[in-house]
Amino acid sequence: MVGGERDRAKAPKAAESIRQFSISFSNDTINDLKTRLRNTRHFEGLEGTKFHYGVRPEYMQTVVKYWLNKYDFKAQEKYFNKYNHYRTNIEGLDIHFVHVKPTLKPGQKSKPLLMSHGWPGSFYEFYKIIPLLTDPVNNGGTAEDIFEVICPSIPGFGYSEASHKTGMTVHAVARIFGKLMSRLGHDKYYVQGGDWGSAITIVMGLLLPEHVKGLHINMIAGNPPMAQLIIGSYFPSLILPAEDHHKVWPAIPMFFDMLLEMGYFHIQATKPDTIGHSLTDSPVGLAAYILEKFSTGTNKTWRDLEDGGLNDGWQIDDLLNNIMVYWMNGNMASAMRFYKENVALLFGDINK
Numbered sequence: 001m002v003g004g005e006r007d008r009a010k011a012p013k014a015a016e017s018i019r020q021f022s023i024s025f026s027n028d029t030i031n032d033l034k035t036r037l038r039n040t041r042h043f044e045g046l047e048g049t050k051f052h053y054g055v056r057p058e059y060m061q062t063v064v065k066y067w068l069n070k071y072d073f074k075a076q077e078k079y080f081n082k083y084n085h086y087r088t089n090i091e092g093l094d095i096h097f098v099h100v101k102p103t104l105k106p107g108q109k110s111k112p113l114l115m116s117h118g119w120p121g122s123f124y125e126f127y128k129i130i131p132l133l134t135d136p137v138n139n140g141g142t143a144e145d146i147f148e149v150i151c152p153s154i155p156g157f158g159y160s161e162a163s164h165k166t167g168m169t170v171h172a173v174a175r176i177f178g179k180l181m182s183r184l185g186h187d188k189y190y191v192q193g194g195d196w197g198s199a200i201t202i203v204m205g206l207l208l209p210e211h212v213k214g215l216h217i218n219m220i221a222g223n224p225p226m227a228q229l230i231i232g233s234y235f236p237s238l239i240l241p242a243e244d245h246h247k248v249w250p251a252i253p254m255f256f257d258m259l260l261e262m263g264y265f266h267i268q269a270t271k272p273d274t275i276g277h278s279l280t281d282s283p284v285g286l287a288a289y290i291l292e293k294f295s296t297g298t299n300k301t302w303r304d305l306e307d308g309g310l311n312d313g314w315q316i317d318d319l320l321n322n323i324m325v326y327w328m329n330g331n332m333a334s335a336m337r338f339y340k341e342n343v344a345l346l347f348g349d350i351n352k
Helices: 003-010 027-038 057-069 073-080 130-134 170-183 196-207 226-234 242-247 251-261 263-270 272-281 283-296 300-304 316-329 332-347
Strands: 018-021 084-090 093-100 111-116 147-152 189-193 212-217
Touching: 027 057, 027 283, 057 283, 057 316, 073 316, 084 170, 093 130, 093 170, 111 170, 111 196, 130 147, 147 170, 170 196, 170 332, 189 196, 196 212, 196 332, 263 272, 263 332, 272 283, 272 332, 283 300, 283 316
Parallel strands: 111 147, 111 189, 189 212
Antiparallel strands: 018 084, 084 093, 093 147
């Protein structure tokens, strides 16, 4: 090998470079959003329905007024950039991630931790826990567990490029995230995930056991076989300990509750592009769709409240910031396609 070829072999490939960037809310995009908010066609809600029909129209009007008149776009843009954002190209896609390294004292070591979000969340959901992980001593913890935190956006979510072909499943994302950690120089690391992130990180543990040192998930998906549900309805002690009976039985109300709350899953797993048109075009439609999930997804009893529990359970700026991640990137449709891709993985192409 001649000298020039040797130098080129040692040089990092341009496609593998890691590029820092800042999140920006341009005046043009802000003005466009405000115009759409002003031109919203509202409708009247039914008396006494609260959140049982979905997001109450009267509540949604208060959200629009706040978003239009009180939401401080530039202040929130600054808050988004309190952590460093990067992109790197993996398997032909620009993958976005937040990367926060702790300040270490001599002799201290940090543990690399990848945290994966789901839908309708985003990398933003980790903002308030990052200081607890990177600076535990000043946040009620100990110096034994100091983490270097990496929060990537799933392809098609946040500031990660969407796949242009079918096949972007949890297995593909697990593979991409594994390559991301390798590119950042981590051979051994920990992973954490919720919602789709739980599935992604579980697959990372299965595909990359020599690299994943530990796994934490805050959602477990799965249902007991029908036979167990039936038998347990009459003889629950044969199936589960007494203290766990209430989690499964009575099964029929839980089944109907699942039907009540899983409509979004069905449409996203079958025809995501159809609803994607409206949610990409209307900020109020997008916000209502996401807010409803933050309401009943947090507490199903909040359906009985006029505000869906959102005023007391969340800060409006945090809710809107998560919505802004989807709106500014126009990627609600690509995010919803993740359901169809993974249902096809589990059950085959249901359109055939």
